[in-house]
Amino acid sequence: MKHVGVAILGLGVVGSGTYEILRDHRQMYQKTQNVDIVVENVLELRKERAIALGISEDKIASSIDTICNNPNVDIVVEVMGGITFAKDFVLKALEAGKTVVTSNKELYCKFSHELEACAKMHNAGLYYEASCVGGVPVIRAQLDNLQGNKILSLLGIVNGTTNYILTKMSALGVSYQEVLKEAQSLGYAEANPTADVEGYDATYKLSILSSLSFGTKVPYTKIYREGITNINQKDISYGKQLGYVLKLLAIGKNNPEGIEVRVHPTFISSSHPLASVNDSYNAVFITGDAVEDVMLYGRGAGKLPTGSAIVGDIIYAATHEKINYSPFKNTMDADPNTNFIKNFSSAYYLRLSVKDEKGVLAKVTSIFSKYNISCEKLIQDINEDKTANLIIITHIAKEYDINQAVEEINKDEACDVEAVIRVN
Amino acid sequence: MKHVGVAILGLGVVGSGTYEILRDHRQMYQKTQNVDIVVENVLELRKERAIALGISEDKIASSIDTICNNPNVDIVVEVMGGITFAKDFVLKALEAGKTVVTSNKELYCKFSHELEACAKMHNAGLYYEASCVGGVPVIRAQLDNLQGNKILSLLGIVNGTTNYILTKMSALGVSYQEVLKEAQSLGYAEANPTADVEGYDATYKLSILSSLSFGTKVPYTKIYREGITNINQKDISYGKQLGYVLKLLAIGKNNPEGIEVRVHPTFISSSHPLASVNDSYNAVFITGDAVEDVMLYGRGAGKLPTGSAIVGDIIYAATHEKINYSPFKNTMDADPNTNFIKNFSSAYYLRLSVKDEKGVLAKVTSIFSKYNISCEKLIQDINEDKTANLIIITHIAKEYDINQAVEEINKDEACDVEAVIRVN
Numbered sequence: 087m088k089h090v091g092v093a094i095l096g097l098g099v100v101g102s103g104t105y106e107i108l109r110d111h112r113q114m115y116q117k118t119q120n121v122d123i124v125v126e127n128v129l130e131l132r133k134e135r136a137i138a139l140g141i142s143e144d145k146i147a148s149s150i151d152t153i154c155n156n157p158n159v160d161i162v163v164e165v166m167g168g169i170t171f172a173k174d175f176v177l178k179a180l181e182a183g184k185t186v187v188t189s190n191k192e193l194y195c196k197f198s199h200e201l202e203a204c205a206k207m208h209n210a211g212l213y214y215e216a217s218c219v220g221g222v223p224v225i226r227a228q229l230d231n232l233q234g235n236k237i238l239s240l241l242g243i244v245n246g247t248t249n250y251i252l253t254k255m256s257a258l259g260v261s262y263q264e265v266l267k268e269a270q271s272l273g274y275a276e277a278n279p280t281a282d283v284e285g286y287d288a289t290y291k292l293s294i295l296s297s298l299s300f301g302t303k304v305p306y307t308k309i310y311r312e313g314i315t316n317i318n319q320k321d322i323s324y325g326k327q328l329g330y331v332l333k334l335l336a337i338g339k340n341n342p343e344g345i346e347v348r349v350h351p352t353f354i355s356s357s358h359p360l361a362s363v364n365d366s367y368n369a370v371f372i373t374g375d376a377v378e379d380v381m382l383y384g385r386g387a388g389k390l391p392t393g394s395a396i397v398g399d400i401i402y403a404a405t406h407e408k409i410n411y412s413p414f415k416n417t418m419d420a421d422p423n424t425n426f427i428k429n430f431s432s433a434y435y436l437r438l439s440v441k442d443e444k445g446v447l448a449k450v451t452s453i454f455s456k457y458n459i460s461c462e463k464l465i466q467d468i469n470e471d472k473t474a475n476l477i478i479i480t481h482i483a484k485e486y487d488i489n490q491a492v493e494e495i496n497k498d499e500a501c502d503v504e505a506v507i508r509v510n
Numbered sequence: 511m512k513h514v515g516v517a518i519l520g521l522g523v524v525g526s527g528t529y530e531i532l533r534d535h536r537q538m539y540q541k542t543q544n545v546d547i548v549v550e551n552v553l554e555l556r557k558e559r560a561i562a563l564g565i566s567e568d569k570i571a572s573s574i575d576t577i578c579n580n581p582n583v584d585i586v587v588e589v590m591g592g593i594t595f596a597k598d599f600v601l602k603a604l605e606a607g608k609t610v611v612t613s614n615k616e617l618y619c620k621f622s623h624e625l626e627a628c629a630k631m632h633n634a635g636l637y638y639e640a641s642c643v644g645g646v647p648v649i650r651a652q653l654d655n656l657q658g659n660k661i662l663s664l665l666g667i668v669n670g671t672t673n674y675i676l677t678k679m680s681a682l683g684v685s686y687q688e689v690l691k692e693a694q695s696l697g698y699a700e701a702n703p704t705a706d707v708e709g710y711d712a713t714y715k716l717s718i719l720s721s722l723s724f725g726t727k728v729p730y731t732k733i734y735r736e737g738i739t740n741i742n743q744k745d746i747s748y749g750k751q752l753g754y755v756l757k758l759l760a761i762g763k764n765n766p767e768g769i770e771v772r773v774h775p776t777f778i779s780s781s782h783p784l785a786s787v788n789d790s791y792n793a794v795f796i797t798g799d800a801v802e803d804v805m806l807y808g809r810g811a812g813k814l815p816t817g818s819a820i821v822g823d824i825i826y827a828a829t830h831e832k833i834n835y836s837p838f839k840n841t842m843d844a845d846p847n848t849n850f851i852k853n854f855s856s857a858y859y860l861r862l863s864v865k866d867e868k869g870v871l872a873k874v875t876s877i878f879s880k881y882n883i884s885c886e887k888l889i890q891d892i893n894e895d896k897t898a899n900l901i902i903i904t905h906i907a908k909e910y911d912i913n914q915a916v917e918e919i920n921k922d923e924a925c926d927v928e929a930v931i932r933v934n
Binding site: 103107111114115117118119215220221222223226227230231232233234235236301357359362374375376377378379380381382383384385388390391393394395396397398400401402405406407408413414 | 645838
């Protein structure tokens with residue numbers, strides 16, 4: 087039986103989950119996978135965490151070098167998070183010829199070109215299934231299942247915190263601030279929630295996933311990003327009336343004219359499979375030219391679900407000869423031949439506050455037609471104070487045209503565009 | 511670049527889809543996978559099919575032996591269906607050391623023990639992702655992603671024809687016979703629909719999937735099976751009122767007391783992710799002890815979606831050294847140590863037609879309590895003809911107890927159990 091020694095860097099939530107899974111399933115893996123996986127080292131400054139897990143003191147390494155020099159360690163699991171130490175440690179492990187398994191989306195997104203070059207040079211494996219959508223196989227599905235397809239698009243709900251907040255806002259009719267507070271007290275949102283609510287986390291994941299999907303490097307810097315902090319309850323509620331659900335979507339499209347990548351709040355039809363992905367669940371909806379639509383759904387984060395992805399990668403690395411490097415040229419920047427579309431096409435939801443007076447609607451629609459925007463649906467909702475809410479769903483329009491039309495409408499005293507939300 | 515020669519046995523729907531995908535993506539695979547995949551042979555009696563696809567006559571083999579003797583053929587794709595010739599041809603290919611990729615669920619389900627033994631003996635690969643749920647990676651997810659988990663249960667909508675019929679019956683309020691006819695005229699159901707509507711097809715797939723999930727052979731003969739031919743529109747409609755959707759579910763559970771495997775019409779809560787899997791879409795909902803719930807969703811059949819799975823396997827086989835044989839002892843029969851639970855536990859939906867007279871309800875409930883059955887919900891719906899429909903949802907009860915209670919109730923002239931549907 088093959089012996090595989092593992093070192094875990096960081097015994098936070100995912101690290102301790104990984105340890106527990108490996109410990110509790112050791113005999114199962116001996117039987118089903120014919121491998122004996124043993125945690126040989128952990129790197130964790132707070133020793134009490136290791137001791138609480140029953141890890142003997144001699145396995146607690148004092149530095150990354152101890153681990154790199156330990157001949158019994160074959161695979162290094164990086165679940166520390168952050169990018170400073172994590173990057174340094176991962177590079178050291180790869181240089182020592184250790185295979186690395188990481189859950190660190192920011193690290194992999196920003197530095198995979200460096201890490202992969204180092205891994206190749208030292209013939210080491212580099213696995214990152216746990217970086218996106220917890221235990222749901224969104225990475226490997228692209229590497230090993232859908233690789234016969236040209237992937238046309240991917241739509242993802244890839245951040246649990248924002249999906250939890252939007253689900254609660256929709257279900258309870260309460261404000262963003264109120265739900266955020268509750269999510270923080272439940273531990274579903276960080277004390278500093280910026281990375282999640284402003285869409286950075288989703289951007290890292292979209293970069294990783296769309297590079298795989300489209301077979302070319304999609305740096306996160308190319309991704310249009312908008313968070314959920316300005317979402318107003320009103321819009322969720324008007325959206326519902328119109329048959330839409332609001333989600334923070336990560337969107338990647340491989341159009342004939344180029345690649346379109348964006349993360350922003352998006353209305354989707356309530357009959358779309360992604361519409362019923364609620365709470366902290368995540369899903370990725372992939373369309374390939376052969377497979378058509380595929381959706382992969384599950385827990386996007388958490389101790390054991392993310393640990394499941396880490397352990398899946400450990401076993402894969404232990405039982406497969408071939409190392410899966412990126413099936414595209416993994417450079418820091420995008421291939422100069424790749425065109426990224428900024429002026430993309432979409433339908434739009436607009437909410438305007440207008441004075442309830444003659445001619446206002448005519449003004450709005452004339453500006454729309456100037457910019458080639460046409461309305462598919464329109465609701466006028468008159469308030470008591472002689473103003474009205476005008477809710478418009480446009481046909482497909484160009485992003486730049488919408489921006490210009492909004493700017494022009496806002497110049498008029500009688501009209502104020504209060505919300506612009508893309509509709510997929 | 512590695513050259514991979516493929517032979518396709520059968521140019522029906524899936525065979526021609528596979529051919530088209532390989533032909534149209536050849537350059538992409540050279541670039542992304544570093545393999546050149548060429549169809550070297552096809553075996554198809556109706557030569558016009560090959561010619562219509564632009565396959566040159568010299569590639570049309572006259573027998574399986576030609577293919578087995580062709581040194582340029584590395585991988586044989588079996589997409590003929592049926593089990594007589596298919597088994598013979600697959601065994602010959604394996605004996606010749608060719609790797610086999612098949613979409614044939616009946617063949618794999620019934621004979622995988624023989625095929626795998628032959629493959630091992632000749633060091634040949636054997637891949638069957640396309641046998642279950644089209645291009646959705648339900649097989650490989652278990653082999654390469656969720657392998658760190660003990661799988662606790664799987665629930666699958668794995669047959670497109672029956673899901674189409676049930677979706678239409680629910681949406682349009684029409685009878686089984688009416689929808690079946692329409693499905694046949696649209697090509698969604700076969701002229702002889704038995705394999706689908708009686709649940710045999712789902713049984714083959716559940717056998718394959720649950721063997722992988724539970725790490726032990728689950729022969730299809732151990733699976734309780736009930737089709738959808740007796741489903742009455744009334745029950746779909748009462749179920750809706752109670753918040754349920756009716757699906758033909760393939761259910762596998764790995765209980766501490768043993769394995770429970772069954773295919774039958776099942777009510778599931780309308781908020782369950784499987785409830786919105788409609789039309790000919792399929793999905794498998796897997797629960798693991800680490801990953802929690804994962805759902806894999808997509809087209810369960812069709813020319814290109816199934817072709818996508820075939821091509822995924824071809825590329826996997828071409829680019830991985832290791833051959834994935836079953837991670838369990840693949841014998842014809844189940845391991846004698848495996849216990850299969852026949853008297854399983856479930857909630858039940860019952861529809862009774864009763865005479866609208868005093869004491870009838872008391873009789874029914876007293877029989878229920880005799881068999882330890884308690885009601886969770888009860889609707890009484892009085893008809894004009896002095897009869898009433900009694901709709902009961904039970905708490906969890908034992909299958910044998912329900913059967914006995916139903917038998918006893920039916921002995922009473924005043925009561926008639928007209929439908930028994932399990933609730934998950």
